[in-house]
Amino acid sequence: MSLSPLVQIARADGGNVIFQKASPPFIITLFSTEMPLRPGPADLSVLLETEGLSPILDARVFIELEHEGGTIVRAEATRSQARNKLLYCSMMNFPLAGTWKMRVHVTHGNKAAEVHSDLVVAAPQPLLLSYWKLIAAPAVIIILFILNQWLRRSPLIPQKAVARNS
Numbered sequence: 001m002s003l004s005p006l007v008q009i010a011r012a013d014g015g016n017v018i019f020q021k022a023s024p025p026f027i028i029t030l031f032s033t034e035m036p037l038r039p040g041p042a043d044l045s046v047l048l049e050t051e052g053l054s055p056i057l058d059a060r061v062f063i064e065l066e067h068e069g070g071t072i073v074r075a076e077a078t079r080s081q082a083r084n085k086l087l088y089c090s091m092m093n094f095p096l097a098g099t100w101k102m103r104v105h106v107t108h109g110n111k112a113a114e115v116h117s118d119l120v121v122a123a124p125q126p127l128l129l130s131y132w133k134l135i136a137a138p139a140v141i142i143i144l145f146i147l148n149q150w151l152r153r154s155p156l157i158p159q160k161a162v163a164r165n166s
Contacts, residue, residue, distance in 0.1 A: 015045060023113035025051055028104055031087070036122040039094050045087040046077050048106055059108035061088040065119065066101045097123045 015031035022028075029047040044063060048056045061077040075090040082089035094100070100119045106112065128135065 015043070018044075018119065019115075019117050021115040021117070022051070023106075023115050025111055026056070026106055026108070026113045027051060027053070028106060028113070028115050030102075030104060030117070037094060037119065038122050039097050039124050041091050041093050043089060044077065044092050045082060045084075045089045046104060046106075047087055048108075055086045056108055057086070059088070059106055061090075062105045063090055063092065064103045064105070065092065065094070066103075067096050068099050068101075069096065071095060094121045097121045 015033045016035040018030040018032050020027065020029040027049040029049070031045040031047070033043040033045075046061050046063070048059050048061065050056060057079065063075055063077055065073045067073075073092060073094070075092055077088035077090035079085055079088055081091070098121060100121060102117045102119045103114060104117075105114045
């Protein structure tokens with residue numbers, strides 16, 4: 001069974017499924033907390049399962065990333081770094097945007113598997129776009145305060161109409 005049509009929308013443990021691949025005797029699923037990935041630190045998590053869909057909790061998982069420009073980043077993903085103890089987690093630092101070749105290598109006892117995938121890291125967001133909510137919040141509060149004061153000062157029924165009816 002393949003999840004490729006669902007990869008863009010599936011979410012787990014606060015992250016997005018980047019890929020799920022079978023590499024006998026394992027099924028390897030990679031998650032990321034951010035989508036799209038951008039240069040800087042990124043939390044990558046791996047769910048390792050047997051072909052019978054039972055989680056494997058005592059394996060060694062290594063993630064290697066190679067940028068199209070030649071930069072290589074390697075790390076071991078461990079369960080001690082993960083909040084969800086079914087996942088192997090690693091904080092990876094993407095120094096550059098662009099296409100990265102990813103290799104996830106798994107060993108469990110005398111069994112080993114490896115999956116490969118391309119990973120696209122988008123260009124960094126402009127600083128103002130990254131913090132637009134924080135920048136807009138004071139302006140929205142000021143506008144709401146002015147609107148509140150204006151509504152308090154303007155009566156719902158004009159004063160002249162009240163005076164004529166009395």
